[in-house]
Amino acid sequence: MGSHASAGDRPTRSTRRTFLSASAATAAAAVAVPLVGEPAGAGGAAPPRGPGHPVRPQAPDRELRALLREIDQGRIEATVRRLAAFGTRHTLSSQDDPVRGIGAARDWIHERLSGYAAASGGRMTVELQSYVQEPAARIPTATRITNVVATLRGETSPDRVYVVTGHYDSRATDVLDATSDAPGADDDASGVALLMELARVMATRRPAATVVFAAVAGEEQGLYGSTYLAQRLRAAGADVQGMFSCDIIGSSTADDGTRDPHRVRLFAEGVPTAETPAEATTRQSVGGENDSPSRQLARFVVDVADNAATGMRVWVIYRRDRYLRGSDHIPFLREGWPAGRFTEPHEDFAHQHQDVRVVDGKQYGDLPEFCDFAYITRVTRVNGAALWSLARAPGTPKGVVVVTTNLTNDTTLRWQRGDDPDLAGYEVVWRETTAPEWQRVVEVGDVTETTIDLSKDNVFFGVRAVGRDGHRSPVAFPKPGS
Known part of the structure; x- marks a missing residue:
């Protein structure tokens, strides 16, 4: 919930309102009881709630493990x-x-x-x-x-x-x-x-x-x-x-x-x-x-x-x-x-x-x-x-832009589609501005534009490519644009 991937459709405005209401209702419990299995964020706190799921390390596959053993x-x-x-x-x-x-x-x-x-x-x-x-x-x-x-x-x-x-x-x-x-x-x-x-x-x-x-x-x-x-x-x-x-x-x-x-x-x-x-x-x-x-x-x-x-x-x-x-x-x-x-x-x-x-x-x-x-x-x-x-993995996304010409409480990102033959799609990552590492990831599919139901004023965003075998590229940080 909270993301919308398309070539230009606008997200339904009720999604953010619904999300904020749900967040307010569970805020106290989230502070008292950390999410099980979620990695600690900056200062040992749980990752922020919002679109997507917690970022996880990319585990080595069988081929990489064999290479390292050699x-x-x-x-x-x-x-x-x-x-x-x-x-x-x-x-x-x-x-x-x-x-x-x-x-x-x-x-x-x-x-x-x-x-x-x-x-x-x-x-x-x-x-x-x-x-x-x-x-x-x-x-x-x-x-x-x-x-x-x-x-x-x-x-x-x-x-x-x-x-x-x-x-x-x-x-x-x-x-x-x-x-x-x-x-x-x-x-x-x-x-x-x-x-x-x-x-x-x-x-x-x-x-x-x-x-x-x-x-x-x-x-x-x-x-x-x-x-x-x-x-x-x-x-x-x-x-x-x-x-x-x-x-x-x-x-x-x-x-x-x-x-x-x-x-x-x-x-x-x-x-x-x-x-x-x-x-x-x-x-x-x-x-x-x-x-x-x-x-x-x-x-x-x-x-x-x-x-x-x-x-x-x-x-x-x-x-x-x-x-x-x-x-x-x-x-x-x-x-x-x-x-x-x-x-x-x-x-x-x-x-x-x-x-x-x-x-x-x-x-x-x-x-x-x-x-x-x-x-x-x-x-x-x-x-x-x-x-x-x-x-x-596929190459790092190029031409990544965060749209800053619209006065909205959501965030639209655009990028160029890569030409890697095994490219499966893209993910948007985000984190609080005080956090040193990416905290949450939203899977958006094989698109070149997406709108995330989260304010660009409050967090940092990035985009990474994903291959068919699950290998992910480094993150590209967006430049402001239209």
Whole structure:
């Protein structure tokens, strides 16, 4: 009750009056006796009463559970140790030494990913994506930057793209020191091991959308490789609907010894960087400063990956990244695409960006010995659940508008119908303006307009697509329109 889906018919005015009367009659009981089975809302309160039913997490299906079981901790550990064994992977280190330096690491990653692609039946391709970076910040001489990119082409919606990166370059304490040992196990062999393991287990599968697994270079010198990757995708006309940078995901132990082995941070910015000042002002004036595409993507990750199948809790941080630092999701944000950064919950700064050394009998440096490989494996499962669920669901709705030209106590939403072959219909989600997460969902069917018997002045709305197999897209937050 309380919604009406059509191409323009007006809802019956008595529905809202009836709903309000029923709500008033049961308000006292609702406060005293919470609804059984309904998840707690903000502050532990029950979700608000109104159209639809409480939002529930999207449980992993049989195919996803099988994929997550295939993720192999032993392979992840072997990858981290092999990458650390190149001595240094500094962007300015040797590119032609077969044993030491970034060139040797590049060739090894390319060989391994090519081996995984061989099992894909031609659906996965691997390329060395290179360009010459002229002298710039932290690049004293012209330097070739090379990304190693494995692309698993989607079966039915290949132009819709999801990206996961880890950077395979490393650094010593001196960012221009290209000769000292810089094993970079946590930062960021851990992220590269994640994307390589996901490429392996997904290579034999058939996602609807395209998934890109990219080991990027030049991150420590200034996000050069990921910037080039984002520019290449933009030039190719790719519809990038989600991107994750996995950077420093190797340890569950803080510098004070505190362990947090079942939680990972996901940084998600608010008002998109790509918005003009006028667009940002409009978004904030109508609400939605907490509803950027990146934060909807983060909510999606929690919905599909914060569960027993991954063994992890996803700790969403409402920031672009940590103070004084940034990762490879930033170039994608600059292109206007939803993106976030995964990183461990508490960093051990005593081991990051340190030359390998022994002080007072203690060894320092970003070495494999300080990694928690079971933790990396669980973070890999989080990313696997998110990427697979995204690539199996319909795309995020586009052109979503909340009609603000009519002075009414209901809400009309419009959007463009997607072209995904397995699209079954749409759902409207809503929440109170003080709630951080979506609270209720209304199923509206395969339509492009619906009227919800609830005031747009009092709550926030969003729209998500639903596939025939029940997979749901991230939510699209509406812009005001007519």
